Amino acid sequence: MEPSIALHTDKYQINMMYAHWKMGTHNRRAVFEMYFRKLPFGNGYAVFAGLQRIVDYILELRFSEEELVYLQQQEERYDPAFIDELRRFRFSGSIDAVPEGTLVFPNEPLVRVEGRIMEAQFVETAILNMANYQTLIATKASRIKQVAGDDTLLEFGTRRAQEMDAAVWGARAAYVAGFDATSNMRAGLLFGIPAKGTHAHAWVQAHDSELEAFERYAEALPDGVTLLVDTYDTLGSGVPHAIEVARQLRAKGKEMQAIRLDSGDLAVLSKEARRMLDESGFPNVRIVASNDLDEHIMMNLKAQGAAINTWGVGTQLITAADQPSLGGVYKLAAIDRGKGYEPVIKLSGNLDKVTNPAAKSVHRLIDPDTGYALGDYMALREEDVSGGKALKRIDPAHPYVNSVLSRYEAVPLLRSVFRDGKLVAPLPNLEEIRSYHRAQLALFRQPYLRKLHPEPYPVSFSKQLWQLKTEMIQRVQGPAEE
Ligand SMILES: Nc1ncnc2c1ncn2[C@@H]1O[C@H](COP(=O)(O)OP(=O)(O)OP(=O)(O)O)[C@@H](O)[C@H]1O
Numbered sequence: 001m002e003p004s005i006a007l008h009t010d011k012y013q014i015n016m017m018y019a020h021w022k023m024g025t026h027n028r029r030a031v032f033e034m035y036f037r038k039l040p041f042g043n044g045y046a047v048f049a050g051l052q053r054i055v056d057y058i059l060e061l062r063f064s065e066e067e068l069v070y071l072q073q074q075e076e077r078y079d080p081a082f083i084d085e086l087r088r089f090r091f092s093g094s095i096d097a098v099p100e101g102t103l104v105f106p107n108e109p110l111v112r113v114e115g116r117i118m119e120a121q122f123v124e125t126a127i128l129n130m131a132n133y134q135t136l137i138a139t140k141a142s143r144i145k146q147v148a149g150d151d152t153l154l155e156f157g158t159r160r161a162q163e164m165d166a167a168v169w170g171a172r173a174a175y176v177a178g179f180d181a182t183s184n185m186r187a188g189l190l191f192g193i194p195a196k197g198t199h200a201h202a203w204v205q206a207h208d209s210e211l212e213a214f215e216r217y218a219e220a221l222p223d224g225v226t227l228l229v230d231t232y233d234t235l236g237s238g239v240p241h242a243i244e245v246a247r248q249l250r251a252k253g254k255e256m257q258a259i260r261l262d263s264g265d266l267a268v269l270s271k272e273a274r275r276m277l278d279e280s281g282f283p284n285v286r287i288v289a290s291n292d293l294d295e296h297i298m299m300n301l302k303a304q305g306a307a308i309n310t311w312g313v314g315t316q317l318i319t320a321a322d323q324p325s326l327g328g329v330y331k332l333a334a335i336d337r338g339k340g341y342e343p344v345i346k347l348s349g350n351l352d353k354v355t356n357p358a359a360k361s362v363h364r365l366i367d368p369d370t371g372y373a374l375g376d377y378m379a380l381r382e383e384d385v386s387g388g389k390a391l392k393r394i395d396p397a398h399p400y401v402n403s404v405l406s407r408y409e410a411v412p413l414l415r416s417v418f419r420d421g422k423l424v425a426p427l428p429n430l431e432e433i434r435s436y437h438r439a440q441l442a443l444f445r446q447p448y449l450r451k452l453h454p455e456p457y458p459v460s461f462s463k464q465l466w467q468l469k470t471e472m473i474q475r476v477q478g479p480a481e482e
Pocket residue numbers: 262263264265266267268290291292293297300301304
């Protein structure tokens with residue numbers, strides 16, 4: 001039994017919603033922004049993903065009778081009139097977000113939610129849940145894609161994924177970042193991702209001999225068959241038997257597509273298998289490799305001259321094994337308590353955790369001569385950044401480092417998704433997102449993209465944003481003593 005998704009939230013959101021309602025402040029307008037503070041995997045960029053699911057969630061957001069009954073049973077003993085308020089609850093606010101597939105950087109607002117505080121606060125948990133996971137997996141997939149280059153990438157992670165949602169949305173995030181197909185049929189059906197598969201060791205084990213298993217498989221699925229050759233002895237029996245079946249197929253006018261290696265030294269085995277296939281007249285039979293692969297092992301295998309054309313990547317990708325979470329946060333930036341928006345700030349002993357006040361914009365500044373991105377620029381939302389006037393750029397970590405830029409094109413990263421509860425326009429489809437992502441990569445010089453020790457990409461503040469932040473910090477802290 002799956003109730004609706006409205007209670008996919010932390011209880012404290014309901015409690016804050018209730019307290020606002022009780023105090024009569026629930027209709028105050030507020031602006032929240034989602035961002036992350038630190039890039040995952042030591043990468044130089046992240047790939048934003050998760051917006052499609054956020055949009056689906058917002059469109060569906062309403063409390064079912066079952067959920068309302070459950071709320072009434074809580075120890076908080078919410079007022080029945082509040083339960084009635086929730087019965088009418090719909091998201092009526094506005095959302096601006098960075099398109100999926102965009103390369104994004106620390107501290108930039110990626111999703112901005114504006115509306116009645118009881119709505120804008122409430123959606124925090126679900127938005128973070130979706131954007132954090134999908135952005136993490138898209139970023140991991142992008143690193144793997146960098147190593148794979150033009151080789152084919154298959155997403156094999158479902159069996160090791162953190163349950164069903166992670167499997168399908170992770171498969172989608174991987175596809176956004178350049179994977180070519182997934183083994184998950186449901187992801188194929190839901191999102192139109194090409195679905196591909198070979199066979200398991202069990203198929204071979206279920207027959208009296210490996211050759212018989214291969215023959216039967218090729219008989220059943222003669223078009224584009226891939227045979228798993230490592231059940232018993234990869235070079236001693238698996239590859240020779242696959243070659244024999246490739247010959248039988250050719251006699252019937254068909255071509256075997258590939259063999260798959262799933263254990264042992266993938267460099268040595270792939271090179272030797274390649275030689276055997278080539279010498280037998282099958283230079284077009286591809287070699288698929290799998291076995292706990294990630295971008296590091298793949299790079300190593302390439303350095304060893306492995307003859308692998310297709311990479312099946314599961315566990316390490318779908319669980320983001322080397323960094324299993326992205327620390328995206330959702331923070332209040334401004335609130336209207338009756339006199340228009342007031343910016344708010346949160347201080348912290350940890351300076352990285354001090355928030356950036358006010359509703360903000362973020363623009364990508366492009367060099368009109370080269371077409372390359374020069375840096376991103378965060379400003380107050382009402383500042384005009386498009387006008388082509390000289391921009392003073394302040395490095396927020398080192399404010400004494402500032403520069404003025406006069407020749408640039410400014411591309412706003414946040415695009416309108418919902419206005420007053422209505423979806424502004426349909427989101428791009430998955431193929432459009434993939435090609436947009438490729439175009440995004442092409443905007444960046446290689447030093448920002450390299451996997452190891454990338455050059456930090458500059459994200460600067462406008463003078464007004466910097467002044468507001470410093471003034472607010474001083475105001476909250478009080479005057480410094482001499
Ligand atoms: N030439 C290579 N260089 C670096 N890493 C490799 C090489 N060949 C395989 N690997 C990786 O090393 C790890 C080896 O795993 P392990 O030795 O446990 O596999 P295996 O014993 O051969 O196979 P399995 O345990 O699945 O039967 C895997 O992650 C694999 O992708």
